[in-house]
Amino acid sequence: MKGASSEGRFVIDLPDSDAALALAGVGNQTLHSIEALTGASLVIRGLELVVAGLPTQLEKAVGVLELIRPLWQEGQIISSVDLQAAFKAFDKGYKEDHASLSDHILVRSKRGIHLRPKTIRQKAYIKAMETHDLTFGIGPAGTGKTFLAAVLAVRMLMERKVERLVLTRPAVEAGERLGFLPGDLQQKVDPYLRPLYDSFHTLLGMEKTNALLEKGVIEVAPLAYMRGRTLENSFVILDEAQNTTSAQMKMFLTRLGERSRMVVTGDITQIDLPGGVLSGLVEACDVLEKTDGIAISRLTAEDVVRHSIVQKVVDAYARKDS
Template structure:
């Protein structure tokens, strides 16, 4: 006799109200997303999650909830990326790899949020930075390239594994000329360096960031300031590297001194160099991909951790 498959019911006890709120999300948005992704129905009553639906859908939903347990059980906010990454892990048979994500806490932000890689490619990126002296990270906006590098850099600085943190990026004129901006040279280039300051403020807070900048333990400077220097005992982050020329890229890569490591990040779809000029990032990633001590990581729109719309915008342009 044909008809709809029999429905089942699964009940999961939640540890406390914070876990229940984190799992449900604002306005039950996480439960609604899980329903759309799995085909099961999910509702929280008191401190119980009730999953209903045909056996296959029920099992899929329960597996996703279990994979993201380390996040919601601590009362930490879930993002659409967390849910989609868990679904992808199930579909590709990488549940064990994904289960480690929730436990890989890198740091705690000034607002108390636990900072961790959210996707398997981000996890591989963090691992590459920990193991290699030079890491390239190529990917679209919002994939955590610079932020994860800053998290690891601050960790190493706090643990005194390096003596200073150097963040730099090229001040490329994207539709605006530096000469027409007000202020001295530092004030002219500060707008280009603002994203780096924002990452530091999230990790350390404005006050501690200012203190470390004054002491010279953290340096935020345009790429031109790196010429002629040897950067020893340092963690160097070169951001927006798609806007470096071949000569600039070679210059900064050869600044690396003893007991230092460097992370080079960029989005090769947003090059602001003159038309026809080869990006130093594209060239370096290709030339150095097989060099010992170098890792090249490529992130995609699936790793975007900003607003869900950002991922759709990137996919539309690609």
């Protein structure tokens, strides 16, 4: 890296054309986004990135570029979420903690993308899942609760630490309407399980996911299918757990068998149970808060890793309900 000059310019040497393409983004969108966040001007000339602007603008831009360096150095896609997280870390003074995220590669997706935690609380959530047999992941939509659990599940399956993956969720919204849907019970509840399928398609590709489903290595089933079973040598994920009743939650938690890991995810601000019915997730977090061997990770709106609009939606509704 070359030093700043009196003209308010800073030049960063890029290792290769892949890094330059990753940093520029499609139609230079990544550069434009950094400019919008920092106020600096960014131009790539060959294998040099020239950053220009006022001293404070240069400091912000170079700081953000350094935090996302592990991505562009590897030629990885840089998303708007990556930029927002890096800018927030720089702006709030936790650069070192954010920089450590780049060392925590979970798996490589089907598209060749290195999947890492994008926020400090996401990293703590992953650490909790890696070190506890039972973990609760609580937080609003878009914080990666289920997807990160699925990522870790796939990694443990690839490392042969578990023999199968079991994913389940309650179909609270279905009610009596299930009887009006075509097909057998599995086909009737498939629409409620679709988000779980989507996670595995992203990680493994549709063809491999379908093959593992056919072999029973991956099982995606409604919560009712868990009754009476003992889930051994498995990675088990209960999604949308805020819509479980107290009895359902107790039933599910007691399915945990030997050499297994269980992750329960949910958003306690989006409970669809009938009025007056206590959420099993809310109760479980209260009852098990200080139990040894059980981790409860709480993610917030700051951990939203979808489109930036999603965080604004979450914040707006939080203000309305406060």
